[in-house]
Amino acid sequence: MAYGEWELKPWHEIPVGSIVPEAGSSKVNKTGSWRMLRPVLNYDKCTHCLICWIFCPDDSIPVSPQERFETDFEYCKGCGICAVECPYNALEMVPEMEVKLKELEEQLG
Amino acid sequence: MAQKKVIALTGNQAAAEAMRQINFDIAAVYPISPQTELMGFFAEYVANGEVDTEMIAVDGEHSAMAACIGAAAAGARVITASAGPGIAYMVENLYVASGMRLPIVLLDVNRALSAPLSIHCDHADSMLTRDSSWISLFSENAQEAYHNIIMATKISEKALFPIIVNYDGYIVSHSIEDVEILDDETVRNFVGPSDIHRIPYPLLDIKKPVTYGATAQPDYYTECKYQQHVDFLKVYDIVREVFDEFAEIADVKYDFIEEYKTDDAEYIGISMGSSFGTLKDVVDILREQGKKVGAIKIRLFRPFPVKEVAEALSKAKGVAVLDRADSFDGIGGPLFKDISTAVMMSQNRPFIHNFIYGLGGREVKEEDFLKAFDRLERLEKGIETRDRFVEYLQVRE
Numbered sequence: 001m002a003y004g005e006w007e008l009k010p011w012h013e014i015p016v017g018s019i020v021p022e023a024g025s026s027k028v029n030k031t032g033s034w035r036m037l038r039p040v041l042n043y044d045k046c047t048h049c050l051i052c053w054i055f056c057p058d059d060s061i062p063v064s065p066q067e068r069f070e071t072d073f074e075y076c077k078g079c080g081i082c083a084v085e086c087p088y089n090a091l092e093m094v095p096e097m098e099v100k101l102k103e104l105e106e107q108l109g
Numbered sequence: 110m111a112q113k114k115v116i117a118l119t120g121n122q123a124a125a126e127a128m129r130q131i132n133f134d135i136a137a138v139y140p141i142s143p144q145t146e147l148m149g150f151f152a153e154y155v156a157n158g159e160v161d162t163e164m165i166a167v168d169g170e171h172s173a174m175a176a177c178i179g180a181a182a183a184g185a186r187v188i189t190a191s192a193g194p195g196i197a198y199m200v201e202n203l204y205v206a207s208g209m210r211l212p213i214v215l216l217d218v219n220r221a222l223s224a225p226l227s228i229h230c231d232h233a234d235s236m237l238t239r240d241s242s243w244i245s246l247f248s249e250n251a252q253e254a255y256h257n258i259i260m261a262t263k264i265s266e267k268a269l270f271p272i273i274v275n276y277d278g279y280i281v282s283h284s285i286e287d288v289e290i291l292d293d294e295t296v297r298n299f300v301g302p303s304d305i306h307r308i309p310y311p312l313l314d315i316k317k318p319v320t321y322g323a324t325a326q327p328d329y330y331t332e333c334k335y336q337q338h339v340d341f342l343k344v345y346d347i348v349r350e351v352f353d354e355f356a357e358i359a360d361v362k363y364d365f366i367e368e369y370k371t372d373d374a375e376y377i378g379i380s381m382g383s384s385f386g387t388l389k390d391v392v393d394i395l396r397e398q399g400k401k402v403g404a405i406k407i408r409l410f411r412p413f414p415v416k417e418v419a420e421a422l423s424k425a426k427g428v429a430v431l432d433r434a435d436s437f438d439g440i441g442g443p444l445f446k447d448i449s450t451a452v453m454m455s456q457n458r459p460f461i462h463n464f465i466y467g468l469g470g471r472e473v474k475e476e477d478f479l480k481a482f483d484r485l486e487r488l489e490k491g492i493e494t495r496d497r498f499v500e501y502l503q504v505r506e
Contacts, residue, residue, distance in 0.1 A: 011332035016269060017210035018333040019310050020320040
């Protein structure tokens with residue numbers, strides 16, 4: 001769901017105290033749309049030490065105990081902490097606009 | 110009927126006694142005069158094992174309220190106390206607590222706000238909480254403070270709104286008077302057991318996890334506040350219900366306001382807190398002189414009893430609103446605006462004038478209130494004129 005596409009309930013259907021009874025409700029909010037800088041990973045330098053995963057404040061780096069997978073760009077806000085913390089400088093923060101434009105060019109051919 | 114005994118207690122001692130009998134789950138404490146002593150007395154009970162309360166010593170009043178919010182959201186029965194600038198420091202969290210609809214009891218031992226620094230009594234601190242959606246009760250003396258705390262616990266839980274019990278710093282908190290104490294069992298039965306399901310979504314109910322304090326975007330915030338608005342209007346009936354239930358066990362009938370010789374009164378004085386005692390004495394003095402005067406005490410301050418006040422003032426010619434705080438807004442004190450609203454909404458429009466008194470613990474004497482009634486009468490009759498609705502009663506010119 002994009003912002004604004006969720007149901008608008010009337011005042012009497014909101015739980016008392018404005019509590020949220022559903023778990024994982026933050027998943028609806030695709031914070032990736034806030035990103036100005038995107039972390040681009042150089043897989044030649046990555047040793048899968050998982051330090052970027054430890055520091056990511058948004059839980060946007062999916063990992064297994066052995067491997068660091070590609071950043072989840074639906075939620076990554078582009079804070080740059082992973083790039084700062086990577087001991088191998090394997091991550092570079094690139095303007096999101098550049099990446100989006102390139103993708104668009106490829107799409108349009 | 111409860112077993113009662115009369116003991117000589119100060120306001121803080123009486124409040125601590127009420128806290129001991131109710132046996133709160135959590136008390137978050139940070140010291141500030143004049144309430145430090147209150148939590149000190151209560152800490153003795155905790156240290157002696159006379160209560161099961163867990164006392165959390167926090168780093169400031171903001172944290173005290175934060176601790177109360179967390180504990181109340183978990184499902185615990187919580188209490189904290191503060192005064193003056195301490196209340197100011199916790200105001201941010203007052204709005205959080207009421208927005209989350211948590212039952213919390215806050216004892217406000219009324220103290221002036223800085224600057225200049227004053228540890229003494231006035232109502233400025235309570236006026237910071239006016240718009241915070243907290244229920245607010247004012248106590249005239251230690252007896253009322255004791256009763257108000259017991260009733261407040263129940264009111265807060267029934268209404269699912271946090272509640273402030275006010276009593277005057279030093280004047281009530283540190284002065285000894287006869288206080289009639291109920292027995293422990295009666296108080297315990299009145300407030301009921303502390304079960305986490307006193308609130309609809311306790312965090313300790315791990316089978317039904319919820320999120321407290323999430324963001325609401327512009328498309329939802331209004332609906333959240335409207336629900337709070339509608340429920341706050343229900344507080345009137347709930348307070349009356351609890352007052353009636355309390356009357357059955359303590360044989361004392363409380364209502365939103367207390368009227369003293371107002372039936373045929375032409376001029377009525379209105380005040381809150383301990384000064385009402387002096388106001389009643391002044392009414393007696395003037396009555397002996399043949400003047401038809403009366404007095405009204407506001408006990409339930411929030412939500413404001415507009416209907417009851419309008420009804421009580423329906424036959425008056427002149428009203429002196431005595432404010433123990435100044436709003437510095439060019440109009441008058443805070444109580445003056447509430448009374449004006451009540452009068453504005455009624456058929457009878459008496460002449461209302463506002464007197465600011467008792468700031469920073471200034472001693473309130475009978476001659477001060479006699480002066481107020483005299484000035485009110487002169488203004489109402491047109492013998493004197495005014496260019497503002499408000500004046501200070503005790504200032505040295």
